[in-house]
Amino acid sequence: MTHPLRGKTAVVGIGSFGCGEAPGWTSMELLCQSALLALADAGIPLAEVDGVFAATGTHAFPTMNVAEHLGIRPRYFDGTNVGGSSFEQYMLNAALALEAGLCNVALIAYGSNQRTATGKLVPLSEAQPYETPYKPRMPMNAYALAASRHMYQYGTTREQLAEVAVAARGWANLNPDAFMHGKPLSVADVMGSRLIADPFTALDCCLVTDGGAACVMVRADRTKDCRNKPAYLLGAAGANWHRTISMMPDLTVTACAESGPRAFAMAGMTQQDVDLVMLYDAFTINTILFLEDLGFCPKGEGGRFVSEGRIAPGGDLAVNTNGGGLSCVHPGMYGMYLILESVRQLRGQAGARQVAACDVALLNGNGGTLSSQITALLGSAAAL
């Protein structure tokens, strides 16, 4: 039986602003500017927005700031913060709210000026009593520990981690909006870069950029009024097994081993149906872990799977075609950009990096320290 949420809502507008460096802009301004661009892209007036879904790394009550700044009076709002995966969670929650008639136009948005304001990833979380005394450099150390275990258990190599960064850069070099566009990268470059947290060099770690991004969702019956082709939400599901990395049940298995199958079940699809894979690549190990846990290769085979350019431009599987958090943009919570790139590809607006016949995109948002996983499937009208 078709799941009652499958295809009932769609992303009809996307916008982003200040990606890279936006000196002199506040995080809320970057967020709201992106929201206005997303509404213009959809062709929906600001005054019609009655659902607000937002997270930032700096606002305790982001939906209130968004409503105030834009001068709207939402009747449904959700600022639940599950880290970088918040925005995939918001798509699911917006679909529920839209289908229940609790709102009619859902705005999902993010903004951060972390690069020009602070020069580093801004930590938004409280101290963790059983980890903070050891002075971990978070989130990097959590992912480095996971990488160490994956290498030990499955023989994943330093070179295979580097392959992930090189593939991401290959895509970024096809994306003029990517922060690292025009800067070629080799496996030797990654491995020769400064070792900062074994096994990671500086080039295994995501960018620190500014950026705002937003999207607009409506019920499917409203999409015919919109300017661009809708990207229908076919399935979405979350899973959360831990908060702190030392409590992760198995450092080589993430919770998307659970959210992935649930999202596929809602969509009535399998890995074979997916044309584009968008994975939250805060660090190179992420891509390997998520490809395994989402069933694109067996557990432990991720390192070999990403080798020989298989996920790079021209490879067998299109992964992170914008260049990812590693080479395109990473303003602290990257999850919003998974949605934007998926929508661009599904619309056929991705320029030189366009995936041929792209009708189904899988997104996997990651939050915390491999803690929260939200998997979603978006599709074109052909996928309905």
Next chain:
Amino acid sequence: MAGTIGGPEAQFRAFLKQGRFMLQRSRSTGQHLYYPRLAVPGSGETDLDWVAAQGTGTVYATTVNRTRDGNTNLAIIELDEGPRMMSRVVGVPAETVRIGQRVRARIAVEDAAEIILFEPLAADGEAAGAQP
């Protein structure tokens, strides 16, 4: 009595202050807990007693923070009782710590608070490379 001074975390830290590394253990299931909690995670048994940790374990995951101030280890240790914990392996160069290595706990004081660190165990079971 530690049980009179607040929740599980306060009790754990009071033991540490006395030089004791203690774990909770469920009477009915025999399961040991770290970090200290109100009930066995997932199943909810509340029949928890404090017992002394053996103090021995195995390195489960490890990394080295390389900064201008030098190299510092960060590890996840699997205690012989089962639970895992974040810690730091000391007494040997940070980059020589290996997954699978046997280690033993010791209590140190950092930033005016007690903290559990680990040192490698030599093949004969004694701490190797320990500071005199």
